Amino acid sequence: MKExxxxxxxxxxGLGGLTVFRELxxxxxxxxxxxxxxxxxxxxxxxxxxxxxxxxxxxxxxLLARKIKLLVVACNTASSLALEEVRGISPVPVLGVIxxxxxxxxxAAPRGGRVLVTGTTATVNSRAYSRALxxxxxxxxxxxxxxxxxxxxxxxxxxxxxxxxxxxxxxPFRGRADALILGCTHYPLLKKVIARVMGPRTRIxxxxxxxxxxxxxxxAARGLLNPGRRGRSEFVVSDAPERFSAxxxxxxxxxxxxxxxxxx
Ligand code: DGL
Numbered sequence: 001m002k003e004x005x006x007x008x009x010x011x012x013x014g015l016g017g018l019t020v021f022r023e024l025x026x027x028x029x030x031x032x033x034x035x036x037x038x039x040x041x042x043x044x045x046x047x048x049x050x051x052x053x054x055x056x057x058x059x060x061x062x063l064l065a066r067k068i069k070l071l072v073v074a075c076n077t078a079s080s081l082a083l084e085e086v087r088g089i090s091p092v093p094v095l096g097v098i099x100x101x102x103x104x105x106x107x108a109a110p111r112g113g114r115v116l117v118t119g120t121t122a123t124v125n126s127r128a129y130s131r132a133l134x135x136x137x138x139x140x141x142x143x144x145x146x147x148x149x150x151x152x153x154x155x156x157x158x159x160x161x162x163x164x165x166x167x168x169x170x171x172p173f174r175g176r177a178d179a180l181i182l183g184c185t186h187y188p189l190l191k192k193v194i195a196r197v198m199g200p201r202t203r204i205x206x207x208x209x210x211x212x213x214x215x216x217x218x219x220a221a222r223g224l225l226n227p228g229r230r231g232r233s234e235f236v237v238s239d240a241p242e243r244f245s246a247x248x249x250x251x252x253x254x255x256x257x258x259x260x261x262x263x264x
Contacts, residue, residue, distance in 0.1 A: 001067065003069060003224060004069075004224055004225065004226045004227075005032060005226060006032070006067050006068060006069035007031070007032040007033055007034045007066065007067070007068050007069070007232070007234070008024065008028075008031050008032070008033050008034070008068060008069065008070045008071075008072065008215065008219075009034050009036070009060075009063035009064075009066065009068035009070070009071045009072070010024065010033060010034070010035045010036070010071075010072045010074045011035070011036040011037070011038070011056075011059045011060075011063065011071075011072075011073060011074060011075065011078070012035075012036075012037055012038070012074045012075040012078075012185055013037070013038045013041065013042040013043055013044040013045075013055075013075055013077065013078070013149075014037050014038065014039050014042035014043070014149070014153055014186070014244075015037055015039075015152070015153065015186075015244060015247055015248055015251070015252075016074070016075065016149070016152065016184060016185035016186030016187075016189075017035065017037065017074030017075055017185045018035065018037075018185075018248055018252050018254060019074075019185050019186075019188045019189065019206070019208040019252070020072060020074035020097070020185055020208045020211050020212055021033060021035050021074065021233075021254070022208070022252055022254060023208050023209050023211070023212035024072070024212045024215060024216075025231075025233065027212050027213070027216055028212075028215075028216055028219075028225070028226070028231070029228075029229050029230070029231060030225070030226040030227050030228035030229050030230070030231050031219075031225075031226050031231040032226065032231045032232040032233075032234075033231060033232070033233050033234070034063065034066055034068065034234040034235075034236065035233070035234070035235050035236070036059050036062065036063060036236045036237070036238075036262075037235070037236075037237045037238075037244055038055060038059060038237070038238050039237040039238055039239045039240050039243075039244055040237075040238035040239035040240075040263065040264075041055055041238065042149070042153060043120065043146075043149045043150065043153075044075060044077040044078060044120070044122065045077045045119070045120020045121055045122045045123065045144075045146060045149055045184070046120070046121055046122070046146060047122065049081045049082075049122070049126075052077055052078055052081045052082050052122065053081060053082040053085045055078075055264075056073070056078045056081075056082035056085065056086050057082070057085060057086060057089055058264050060086050060089060060090055060094075061089065062236075062262060064089075064090065064091070064092070068092060069092055069219075069224050070092055070093050070094075070095070070215060070218060070219060070224065071086070071090055071092055071093070071094045071095070072094075072095050072097075072211065072215050073086060073094060073095065073096045073097065074097060074185050074208075074211065075097070075185055076097050076098065076101070076119050076120065076123045076128075076183050076184045076185060076207070077119075077120050077122045077123050077184070078096075079096030079097045079098045079128070080098060080119075080122065080123045080126040080128035081122060081126055083096045083098075093218055093222070095211065095214055095215055095218060096211075097185065097207045097208075097211045098128045098129060098132050098183075098207075099132055099214070100207050100210035100211040100213070100214045101129065101132075101181050101182075101183060101205065101207030101210065101211070102129055102132035102133050102136075102181075103210060104181075104205045104206070104207060104209075104210040105133065105138070105179045105181050105205045106133070106136055106138065108178070108179040108203040108205050109138050109178040109179040109203070110178060111137045111138070112137055112138070112139075113138050113139070113178035113179065114138065114139045114140075114141070114176065114177045114178050114179075115133060115138045115139070115140050115141075115177065115178065115179050115180075115181065116140075116141050116142075116143060116170075116173050116176075116177035116179070116180045116181070116198075116202075117129040117130070117140060117141070117142040117143070117180075117181045117183045118142075118143050118144075118145050118148075118169070118170070118180060118181065118182060118183055118184070118187060118194070119142070119144060119145070119181075119183030119184045119187075120144065120145075120146060120149065120184050121144040121146050123144075123183055123184065124142045124143065124144040124183075125144075127142070129142065129181060129183055130142060138178075141173070141177070143169055143170065143173065145165075145166075145169045145170075145184075145187075147165050147169075148165070148166075148169075148184065148186060148187055148190055149184065149186045151165060151190065152186040152187075152189050152190065152251070153186070153247075155247050155250060155251060157189045157190055157192075157193075157251060158192070158193075162190060162193045163193045163196065163197070166190065166193045166194055166196075166197045167197050170194065170197045170198060171197060173198065174197060174198055174199050175198075175199050175201060175202075177198065177202045178201070178202065178203065179202065179203045179204075179205050180194065180198055180202050180203070180204050180205065181205045181207065182194070182204060182205065182206050182207065183207070185207075185208060188206045188208055189251055189252070191204055191206065233256075233257075234260070235248075235256045235257075235259045235260065236259070236260040236261070236262050237259055237260075237261060237262075238261070238262060238263055238264060239261070239263070241259035241260070241261050242259075244256070244259055245259050
């Protein structure tokens with residue numbers, strides 16, 4: 001296989017990383033993409049750093065064996081806790097979602113403005129976004145929203161309970177942030193309810209798009225872009241492939257076709 005034809009690997013704890021997959025697919029139609037969702041072990045956001053590192057390394061080894069040319073860690077929790085360890089075992093470049101998310105927030109908030117980071121408990125406790133934004137002149141607050149991931153994985157993004165949960169977490173910040181970072185790849189699926197709670201003066205920053213742009217720039221810089229127009233999409237999960245496929249279609253409009261299963 002020619003270098004450019006090798007797939008780009010993408011992984012997340014479940015289906016949240018499909019928000020990054022969808023951006024990559026529309027931005028780079030010629031790329032072969034392989035997506036791994038760790039549906040047997042989701043959520044990552046409530047687990048220890050040791051567990052997230054071990055899972056991330058297992059998935060990375062699996063994707064490397066599939067001859068990927070670039071790895072996108074499409075999970076904020078894994079990007080916060082395991083990026084260095086994943087880079088340590090990967091001969092191909094590895095991109096996370098924290099830096100692109102922080103860059104997008106800086107573009108959206110004025111200097112001296114206020115940025116609210118939302119994410120899983122593990123991401124917020126790691127302070128990865130606060131570190132990435134340090135010295136940029138914005139004021140950062142962080143809020144863990146642990147019930148958001150199960151709501152998304154249940155497919156309940158537009159039920160009244162989603163708005164109620166969003167109010168519990170975010171009502172105290174209404175009107176008090178210039179930008180809100182959706183610091184979990186599941187959260188773009190709750191963007192409408194989050195925007196409704198935060199009010200019109202908060203820009204909602206979705207790192208999925210900026211992460212996809214970073215991947216495109218990395219491939220271009222290395223001369224690895226696949227110029228074709230009909231790239232292959234493959235999906236692998238660690239459990240319940242039919243459920244993954246049904247939710248991918250219902251929530252993101254993605255038709256996965258057959259989903260492979262890989263148990264660790
Ligand atoms: N979607 C992931 C993230 O970006 C993980 C959510 C979870 O598994 O808790 O953080």
